[in-house]
Structures are given as C-alpha cells and as structure tokens.
Amino acid sequence: MSAKTRILIVMGTRPEVIKLAPVVIAARDRPDEFDTFVVTTGQHREMLQQMLAVFQVAVDFDLDIMKPGQDLPYITTAALNGLHEVIAQVKPDWVVVQGDTTTTLAGALAAFYQQVPVAHVEAGLRTYDKRHPFPEEMNRRVTTQIADAHFAPTTLARERLLREGISDDAIRTTGNTGIDALFLILGSSEGEAAPKQAGERRLLVTAHRRENQGEPMRQICRALLRLVDQFSDLRVIYPVHLSPAVRGTVFPLLGDHPRIELLEPLEYRGFVEEMGRAHLILTDSGGIQEEAPSLGKPVLVMRETTERPEGVEAGTARLIGTNEERIYSEAAALLSDDDAYKKMARARNPYGDGRASEKILAALSGRPGERC
Ligand code: UD1
Ligand code: UDP
Numbered sequence: 001m002s003a004k005t006r007i008l009i010v011m012g013t014r015p016e017v018i019k020l021a022p023v024v025i026a027a028r029d030r031p032d033e034f035d036t037f038v039v040t041t042g043q044h045r046e047m048l049q050q051m052l053a054v055f056q057v058a059v060d061f062d063l064d065i066m067k068p069g070q071d072l073p074y075i076t077t078a079a080l081n082g083l084h085e086v087i088a089q090v091k092p093d094w095v096v097v098q099g100d101t102t103t104t105l106a107g108a109l110a111a112f113y114q115q116v117p118v119a120h121v122e123a124g125l126r127t128y129d130k131r132h133p134f135p136e137e138m139n140r141r142v143t144t145q146i147a148d149a150h151f152a153p154t155t156l157a158r159e160r161l162l163r164e165g166i167s168d169d170a171i172r173t174t175g176n177t178g179i180d181a182l183f184l185i186l187g188s189s190e191g192e193a194a195p196k197q198a199g200e201r202r203l204l205v206t207a208h209r210r211e212n213q214g215e216p217m218r219q220i221c222r223a224l225l226r227l228v229d230q231f232s233d234l235r236v237i238y239p240v241h242l243s244p245a246v247r248g249t250v251f252p253l254l255g256d257h258p259r260i261e262l263l264e265p266l267e268y269r270g271f272v273e274e275m276g277r278a279h280l281i282l283t284d285s286g287g288i289q290e291e292a293p294s295l296g297k298p299v300l301v302m303r304e305t306t307e308r309p310e311g312v313e314a315g316t317a318r319l320i321g322t323n324e325e326r327i328y329s330e331a332a333a334l335l336s337d338d339d340a341y342k343k344m345a346r347a348r349n350p351y352g353d354g355r356a357s358e359k360i361l362a363a364l365s366g367r368p369g370e371r372c
Contacts, residue, residue: 005365006035008092012043012103014051015287020098021055022180022357033365039086041079041103042066047265054268061086079106087114094119094364100136108146123150124157125307132305134211151360154310174359175352178290183354185272200235204278206285208241216322220302221253223327228259231335236260289317296347300330310350
C-alpha cells in the first residue's frame with residue numbers, strides 16, 4: 001500500500017468520546033495504515049476527561065474552550081477558530097467528526113474551509129423538525145451537506161441520506177460505533193455488577209437536552225416524585241449532568257427524597273453497570289436509546305421527537321414527551337403491568353454488531369477520494 005492515511009479525529013463532548021474511542025483505538029492499532037491525531041475542543045471538560053480515561057484515549061490537541069453557561073455562538077466560534085489552527089498544522093487527509101453537537105458542526109466547517117475531506121460518523125439521523133432536538137437537528141443536516149463520507153448507523157439512516165440526494169458511493173452502512181464501545185466495555189467487565197437490594201426496583205434517569213431545560217425539566221422531576229411516592233419498592237438513580245441549567249432545577253426539586261439518589265455523572269463502565277441493574281430507564285439522551293435495546297432494558301424517551309425510531313419499532317423504546325402526567329402514567333403502567341413490561345424488556349440490537357469502527361477504517365484507508 002502507498003502512503004499512510006492521516007486522520008484527525010475531532011471530539012468535544014461525553015458522547016463523542018464514547019462513540020469515537022473505538023475508532024481511535026482501532027486506528028492506533030494499525031500504525032502502518034494510519035497516522036491518527038485526536039483533537040478535543042473541550043466543549044465538555046470533566047465529563048470528557050472522565051471518558052478519555054475510561055478508554056485510555058491520548059489526546060494530541062486540547063482547545064479547552066469550556067466555560068460555565070457557554071452559549072452556542074461562543075462554542076461555535078471558539079471551536080471553529082481553534083480547529084482551524086489544528087487542521088492547518090496536521091494537514092490531515094480526513095477530518096472525522098461524529099454525531100450532531102456544536103463541536104461536530106465546527107469540525108466539519110473548519111475542515112471545509114481548508115478543503116479537507118470530512119468523514120461523518122453517525123450520519124443520516126433526522127427528526128425533520130429543525131427545533132427538536134435543538135440545535136442538534138440542524139447541526140447534523142449542515143454536517144451532511146459538508147461531509148464527503150457518510151457513515152450511516154442503520155439502513156434507515158442510509159435511506160434518508162439517499163433521499164436527500166447524497167450519492168450512494170459516499171455512504172457506508174456501518175452500525176453505530178456506540179455499540180462497539182458498549183461491547184468493548186462489556187467484554188472487559190470484571191464479573192457481575194454489584195447486586196441490588198432485594199425487593200427493590202431501580203429506575204435509572206438522565207435528562208439534559210437544551211429544549212428540555214426549564215419547565216419540561218420541572219415536569220420530569222414532579223413525575224419522578226409521584227412515582228417514588230406511588231411505588232414503595234422504587235429507587236430512582238439519577239446521575240445529574242454537570243450543566244448548571246440542569247442542576248439548578250434537579251437538585252432543589254429532588255435533592256432530599258430518601259429513595260432518589262442524585263449522583264455525579266458516572267464514568268462509562270459504572271453507567272453501563274447501572275443500566276444492567278435498572279428495571280426501567282427514563283431518558284432524553286440519544287446514546288442511551290441505542291444502548292438500552294442491546295441490554296434488554298425498556299426505555300421511556302422523554303422527548304417530543306426521536307431521530308432513532310429503530311428502538312421504538314423494535315418495541316424496546318417508547319416516545320413519551322415531557323408532560324408530567326404522561327411520564328407518570330407511562331412509567332406507572334410499566335411498573336404495574338408485568339406482561340407489558342416483559343414485552344418491552346427483550347434484548348434486540350437494531351443499532352449495530354460492534355464492528356462499525358472496522359468498517360469505517362476500511363473506507364478511510366488509502367487515498368481520500370478513491371472511495372467514499
Ligand atoms: C452538549 C451537546 C449535546 C449533547 C450533550 C451531551 C451541543 C449544543 N450540545 O450539550 O448535543 O447531547 O453535550 O452531554 O453541542 N459542563 C461542565 N462540565 C462538563 C460538561 C459540561 O461543567 O464536563 C457544564 C458547563 O457549565 C457548560 C454546560 O455544562 O457550559 C453546558 O455544556 P454544553 O456542552 O454547552 O451543553 P450540553 O447540554 O452539555
Ligand atoms: N453516560 C455515562 N454516564 C452518565 C450518563 C451517561 O457514561 O452518568 C453515557 C451513556 O451510556 C451514553 C452517553 O453517556 O453512552 C450519553 O451521553 P449524553 O446523554 O450526555 O449525550 P447524548 O447521547 O444525549 O448526546
């Protein structure tokens with residue numbers, strides 16, 4: 001083979017590290033084929049470091065942009081300016097971005113401005129509602145317009161890209177690299193997860209989306225209080241995102257109930273263990289909607305729309321919005337009706353086979369433009 005491929009992998013937030021770590025690990029295992037560079041914008045700080053440590057990903061450049069209460073123009077411009085410098089220095093053959101965060105958008109744009117090809121991991125997710133989730137739906141649509149290689153996690157994502165006019169040869173259906181990450185962690189687990197207390201049912205909760213901050217988040221909290229009051233065997237486990245907009249609502253409302261545990265963000269292995277121990281998961285997260293079906297855990301999605309209908313179609317996920325009454329009644333129904341619960345609690349895996357990173361690297365190997 002001719003010269004090695006230089007890839008610059010861009011990450012900024014917790015889920016980007018989780019979903020790109022398997023790609024970095026696989027690329028660094030092939031030093032004869034790839035020169036691999038990692039840049040973090042530092043859109044997240046503590047939550048990013050936590051995940052880099054789990055996967056032992058060494059970072060070549062850290063822009064360290066995070067500040068409390070950062071707004072979207074700040075993240076976009078700080079990341080764009082910093083990434084511009086790094087791309088100019090590294091001169092990669094490919095810039096690899098993942099998902100739909102502001103770091104993703106800035107990475108794609110910075111590469112485009114220097115006419116470096118962009119590879120988009122987890123391409124083709126859509127709600128077709130540009131304000132839900134905000135700003136992620138627009139971030140991924142713009143990234144699609146810029147990208148040269150589109151790694152679709154599912155056939156549905158691929159079909160959406162084709163419908164939008166992306167050429168067939170520029171798309172590979174790979175599965176989601178998040179499932180690679182999950183399998184990496186499950187494969188390296190050192191035995192059984194800590195047992196839960198006899199007779200207890202654990203309800204694992206996460207919520208952080210910008211469009212859910214404020215009143216929707218208060219409704220979520222009130223529904224949780226009603227659920228623990230109604231079901232005396234229920235324990236809520238809620239690792240709270242570090243965003244002040246989230247914590248400012250969650251701690252005052254839920255902070256002193258004896259069966260609601262508000263935790264700091266868990267490192268990935270600990271979180272996967274908690275998913276394993278959970279009876280039911282309530283979340284507005286994207287990644288957790290993909291992981292829960294693999295683990296056979298029913299997940300109620302506290303959002304108005306989802307770009308991941310595969311889990312809903314497979315029967316493991318249900319989209320329930322953020323209205324207090326609806327969250328309470330949907331969760332209470334599953335906690336009361338064993339048959340309904342069992343129907344949802346079957347392991348299915350619509351999001352991949354754990355080999356997505358391998359397929360992505362196969363497509364990126366060699367000179368850009370020859371494939372994808
Ligand atoms: C971001 C992404 C969202 C993704 C989520 C994953 C955008 C616009 N949003 O949302 O798509 O689903 O990450 O979690 O790209 N903070 C810390 N330490 C951290 C991380 C965050 O203190 O390690 C606090 C900071 O005060 C920061 C705030 O959280 O200003 C919000 O972070 P930000 O990245 O702007 O938004 P997220 O809601 O985390
Ligand atoms: N996660 C974690 N610890 C936590 C909460 C979530 O490791 O305390 C993991 C979770 O398993 C998933 C990812 O973080 O892989 C989801 O991140 P987040 O909800 O922040 O972002 P989203 O998926 O909504 O973009």
